[in-house]
Amino acid sequence: MSNARFYQPEIETMPLEEMQALQSEKLVKQVRHIYDNVPYYRAKMEKKGVTPDDIHGIEDLHKLPFITKDDLRDQYPKGFLAVDQSKCVRIQSTSGTTGRRVVAFYTQHDVDLWEDCCARAIMAVGGTNEDVCQVAYGYGLFTGGPGLNGGSHKVGCLTLPMSSGNTERQIQFMMDLEATILCCTPSYAAYLGESLKERGYKPEDNKLKAGIFGAEPWTEEMRRDIEKSLGIKAYDIYGLTEISGPGVSFECTEQKGMHINEDHFLAEIIDPDTEEVLPEGEKGELVFTCLDKEAFPMVRYRTRDICVLTREKCSCGRTLIRMRKPMGRSDDMLIIRGVNVFPSQIETVLLQEGYAPNYFIEVDRVNNTDTLDIYVELTEDQFSDTVKAVTAAEKALAGAIKTMLGINPAVHLVAPKTIARSEGKAVRVKDKRKLHD
Ligand code: DLL
Numbered sequence: 417m418s419n420a421r422f423y424q425p426e427i428e429t430m431p432l433e434e435m436q437a438l439q440s441e442k443l444v445k446q447v448r449h450i451y452d453n454v455p456y457y458r459a460k461m462e463k464k465g466v467t468p469d470d471i472h473g474i475e476d477l478h479k480l481p482f483i484t485k486d487d488l489r490d491q492y493p494k495g496f497l498a499v500d501q502s503k504c505v506r507i508q509s510t511s512g513t514t515g516r517r518v519v520a521f522y523t524q525h526d527v528d529l530w531e532d533c534c535a536r537a538i539m540a541v542g543g544t545n546e547d548v549c550q551v552a553y554g555y556g557l558f559t560g561g562p563g564l565n566g567g568s569h570k571v572g573c574l575t576l577p578m579s580s581g582n583t584e585r586q587i588q589f590m591m592d593l594e595a596t597i598l599c600c601t602p603s604y605a606a607y608l609g610e611s612l613k614e615r616g617y618k619p620e621d622n623k624l625k626a627g628i629f630g631a632e633p634w635t636e637e638m639r640r641d642i643e644k645s646l647g648i649k650a651y652d653i654y655g656l657t658e659i660s661g662p663g664v665s666f667e668c669t670e671q672k673g674m675h676i677n678e679d680h681f682l683a684e685i686i687d688p689d690t691e692e693v694l695p696e697g698e699k700g701e702l703v704f705t706c707l708d709k710e711a712f713p714m715v716r717y718r719t720r721d722i723c724v725l726t727r728e729k730c731s732c733g734r735t736l737i738r739m740r741k742p743m744g745r746s747d748d749m750l751i752i753r754g755v756n757v758f759p760s761q762i763e764t765v766l767l768q769e770g771y772a773p774n775y776f777i778e779v780d781r782v783n784n785t786d787t788l789d790i791y792v793e794l795t796e797d798q799f800s801d802t803v804k805a806v807t808a809a810e811k812a813l814a815g816a817i818k819t820m821l822g823i824n825p826a827v828h829l830v831a832p833k834t835i836a837r838s839e840g841k842a843v844r845v846k847d848k849r850k851l852h853d
Contacts, residue, residue, distance in 0.1 A: 423539040423571065424532065427679050428734045432727070435735065439682055440473030442707035447471045447480065450713050453498040456491050457483070457715065474682065477705065478693055482716045485518070485747075488658065493519045499711050509557040510657045510756055520559075520657050521711035527566065529708065530660040533677045534567025537666030540675070540732070541626040541651045543597055545572030548623075550590055552600035552608075553631065554580040554754070559661025560631055564599040567663065573597065580604065580754075583611050594623040601754045602634035602642060602650070606784035609645030619647030628653050630662055632751045633742060633851040639671075652741060656721075658714050659704050665739055670730055673738035680707055683737060684716070685725055688746035699724050701746050702739065720747045743852050750847060752779055753786045755823050759845055762825075765816050766792060774835050781849040788825040790817065793835045 422428045430438070448468040450457050460481040461467065470479055488496065497504075499521075506522040522530070538549065549568040553560025561579055568575040576589055580600065586608060589595065598605060605627050612622065624646055630653035642650045654674050655664035664681050665674035676683050685700040686693055694700045702723040706713045721742040730738060750757045763773050774793035779786060792813065794806075806829050814827040 421539045421542065421544070422734075423536040428536060428675075428736060430679070430735055432735060435678065436474060438679060439707060440475075442679075443474055443477065443682065443705065444468075444471055446705070446707055446713055446715065449710075450498055450715055454496055456487070456495050457481075460487075477682070477684065477716070480705075480716050482691065482703065482718050483714055484718050485658075485720070488518050492517065494521075496712055496714075497521050498713055499523060504711050506562075507557075508559045508562065508657055508661060518657055520660075522660075523710045526660070526709045526711055529680055530563060530663060531566030531570050533660065533663030533666075533680065534563045535570035536567075536677065537628060537651075537653050537663050538564075538567050538571045538573065538597065540666055540668040540734075541597065541628060541649065542669065543568075543571050543573055543626070547571070547573040547596045548576065548593055549573035549597040549599065550576040550578055550586070550593075550595035552578045552580055552586055552598065552604060553662075558754075559655065559657050560599075560601075560754075563655070563661040563663055564628065568597075568599075583608065587612060587615065587617075590622060590624070591617075596623050596625050598624050598627040598646070598648070599653075600627075600629065601631050602629040602638055603632065603753070603781070603784050603786065605629050605642045605646065605650065606638065609642060610784065613645065619645060622647065624648045626651060628666070630654055631754050633744075635850060635853050637850075637853075654739070654742070656719060658712075658717055658719075659706060660709065664704065668730065668732040668734060670732050672730065673726065673740050675730070675734050675736035675738050676725075678737050680709070681705070682707055683725060683739065685723065686718075688718075688720075688722075696725055696727055699743065702742070720745045720749065722746055741853070748845065750779055750845070752788050752821075753823050755821060757788075757821055757823070761820055762790060762817060765813070765820050769813055769816055771798075771813070775844060776835050777845045779845070779847045779849060786849070788823060789828060790825045791828045791830050791835060794829050794832055796832050798829075799832055 451468050464481045466479045503523050504521045505524050508520050510518045551564045555561030627648050627650045639650045651667040653662050653666045655662040665676040667674050682705040684703040688701040702719045702721045704717050705715050722744045723742050724740045776791040778789040810827045818824050
């Protein structure tokens with residue numbers, strides 16, 4: 417075993433049999449909890465002909481119905497709340513409109529276990545109470561900042577709660593406070609690397625040793641670039657609001673996939689079309705069951721992330737199952753500048769603003785920053801406008817889309833009949849980024 421550090425060694429190195437017994441015990445209780453307290457899920461179980469009495473352990477997991485984003489949308493905002501609201505201390509939320517937004521509720525117990533998971537991630541990259549942890553994920557509704565902030569406190573690091581953006585200030589605090597661990601999206605880490613270089617800093621001028629980067633897909637090539645430009649080791653971290661936030665899984669110093677905190681989040685891989693459970697090592701959609709969350713306990717939640725699981729031994733000593741970097745999605749969600757975007761959200765704005773749904777979305781990554789270009793076809797009537805009017809209309813539409821998504825697109829209004837028509841399923845999105853190996 418390497419000289420790896422653990423936040424909760426008894427869990428992180430637990431033998432498989434013991435882990436499975438623990439998972440089974442928790443699952444039985446969790447199913448009873450959600451059945452008793454979430455009428456919507458109870459109805460789903462009844463429809464499938466299953467009751468809590470049928471669930472004796474993880475071997476019975478497959479009997480339970482799935483939860484999808486559509487279910488969450490249907491039950492927005494409180495339909496999945498499984499405890500009295502007075503027991504909740506926090507909400508977090510995904511980006512998106514009211515309809516697409518997921519509002520996740522947390523009791524203090526839920527916050528604690530989430531922060532424990534983030535603490536495991538920080539210690540797995542060598543973090544201790546000697547470290548200065550710069551958290552440059554967004555704070556607020558987004559889970560990135562609050563999650564890593566809590567983990568950093570638990571480890572005892574000196575925490576710099578920077579939030580995202582304001583690069584000048586990030587660099588000043590990184591240098592003056594001698595940050596040793598950086599937490600942010602990989603694209604922002606790459607941007608910080610470039611910004612430091614532009615200001616004449618060499619990689620060895622900063623005190624950083626490790627970075628914990630996630631919330632969006634990134635490649636091994638990007639990892640190498642970031643490691644070089646910041647002079648650090650760059651580690652991946654995965655999570656989603658529905659399940660808690662960052663720290664559902666995390667990389668250790670082996671950098672060979674992310675260990676899933678499976679004492680809290682039970683993972684399965686399914687075929688996204690048939691919903692059949694696939695054996696370990698096969699590629700499919702990742703599904704999570706929260707084993708001991710109280711307020712918002714997702715059971716068999718379909719993440720839409722395409723992934724592979726492995727129980728191969730890891731030389732760090734952790735026995736927690738590992739997932740590969742997500743390899744894509746089984747839905748059309750894009751992650752642009754860390755924001756989850758569905759093309760249908762853009763279409764909704766176009767229709768609301770009086771445009772026809774003839775559009776094309778192009779996403780790219782220029783200088784490590786995602787770009788979003790939206791080409792919208794004008795009708796013959798709209799096209800008779802002057803250039804000045806078109807420019808004003810582009811600005812107005814970009815503003816409306818920004819209000820919906822929270823990110824600024826470049827809108828291009830184009831002449832009638834210039835966007836290619838499709839004979840089959842319309843191809844409306846071109847993602848030119850290289851996001852997966
Ligand atoms: O992105 C939570 C998070 C914050 C993770 C900070 C890591 C660090 P959501 O906004 O709900 O939550 O987005 C979740 O982002 O289903 C994946 O598609 C994608 N994602 C998250 N982490 C990774 C990663 C946060 N390391 C969605 N690699 C997920 C690839 C990731 N995709």
